[in-house]
Amino acid sequence: MDSEYTITEQKPLVEEFLALRTAVQWCNPAVVTAEAALDGSLYCVCIRHSDKLVAFGRVIGDGSFNFYIQDMIVAPEHQGKGLGKAIMLHLLRYIESTGGEDAMVGLMAAKGAVGFYEQFDFSIRPAEAPGMERLPAFRR
Numbered sequence: 001m002d003s004e005y006t007i008t009e010q011k012p013l014v015e016e017f018l019a020l021r022t023a024v025q026w027c028n029p030a031v032v033t034a035e036a037a038l039d040g041s042l043y044c045v046c047i048r049h050s051d052k053l054v055a056f057g058r059v060i061g062d063g064s065f066n067f068y069i070q071d072m073i074v075a076p077e078h079q080g081k082g083l084g085k086a087i088m089l090h091l092l093r094y095i096e097s098t099g100g101e102d103a104m105v106g107l108m109a110a111k112g113a114v115g116f117y118e119q120f121d122f123s124i125r126p127a128e129a130p131g132m133e134r135l136p137a138f139r140r
Contacts, residue, residue: 057087
């Protein structure tokens with residue numbers, strides 16, 4: 001990541017969070033839902049370019065044993081510049097400093113992103129014990 005980017009440990013404005021989700025073609029929750037989600041985060045990392053949010057990631061969980069990396073997003077025009085790696089290093093440093101050495105860390109990788117997470121020692125769950133999800137009604 002070069003010096004034209006600034007990284008901060010803070011939550012973004014809800015409007016810029018939703019705009020970044022839109023930039024990567026993710027669906028958006030209602031504004032009130034997104035705001036509550038950001039407020040409930042344990043830790044957030046923002047990367048800005050010319051004061052515009054271009055990358056983001058956050059940690060949710062119980063703050064001790066179970067952590068979940070959520071909303072890892074890098075705007076398409078800023079991908080391939082080390083921003084995702086910078087965010088992951090911050091998120092993992094937070095988890096390691098907050099949780100015990102036996103802390104569990106989960107995430108859901110976007111299509112094509114498994115290799116990115118493998119470099120941080122994440123592995124795919126076995127087929128006989130896959131992760132599961134329940135989608136909101138508007139996405140079923």
